[in-house]
Each structure stands twice: as C-alpha cells, then as structure tokens.
Amino acid sequence: MTTELTMDERKCPVFVDGKECDLPLTEVDREVEKIARYDLATYQCGLGHRSYFLHEPKALRRRDKETDG
Numbered sequence: 001m002t003t004e005l006t007m008d009e010r011k012c013p014v015f016v017d018g019k020e021c022d023l024p025l026t027e028v029d030r031e032v033e034k035i036a037r038y039d040l041a042t043y044q045c046g047l048g049h050r051s052y053f054l055h056e057p058k059a060l061r062r063r064d065k066e067t068d069g
Contacts, residue, residue, distance in 0.1 A: 010024065010025040010043060011023065011024060011025065012024075012025055012045035012047070012049050012051065013051055014045070014049040014051070016047075021045055021047060021049055023045040023046050023047060023049075024045065024046075025043035025044065025045050025051060026043060026044060026045075027041055027042070027043050028042050028043065028044045028050075029041070029042040030042070030055075032057070033057060037057065038054040038055060038056060038057070039054070039055045039056075039057055040052060040053075040054060040055075041053050041054075041055050
C-alpha cells in the first residue's frame with residue numbers, strides 16, 4: 001500500500017546553496033496516463049523550481065480498493 005502526500009505535505013526538494021529549498025509546492029500540470037498508466041504531475045515552488053511526481057490514476061486506485069475488500 002502506498003501513501004500519497006497531500007499538497008500541504010509536499011515541500012520543494014531542490015538544493016540551493018547546499019540546503020533544501022523546502023518551500024511549499026503547488027501542482028501546475030498533470031499529464032494523464034503519461035508513463036505506464038500513471039499520471040505525471042508537475043509541481044512548482046514559489047521560486048520556480050519544478051518537481052515531477054508519478055501518481056496512480058484515481059480510477060485505478062478505486063478499482064484496487066474494490067478488489068481488496
């Protein structure tokens with residue numbers, strides 16, 4: 001089972017002057033089913049650093065929960 005971080009928990013992982021930027025991230029784009037049935041989400045912090053995360057599509061998560069129960 002994987003746990004997905006909420007928007008509030010995502011912090012910028014980019015290193016600036018030897019320290020993590022650590023500013024909150026905001027989702028700016030999502031490409032549906034881009035890589036092997038996963039959604040590719042683009043997040044950006046206030047300084048413009050971009051980070052990319054793979055998310056399991058909601059329909060797939062819902063189907064997995066139905067088969068578990």
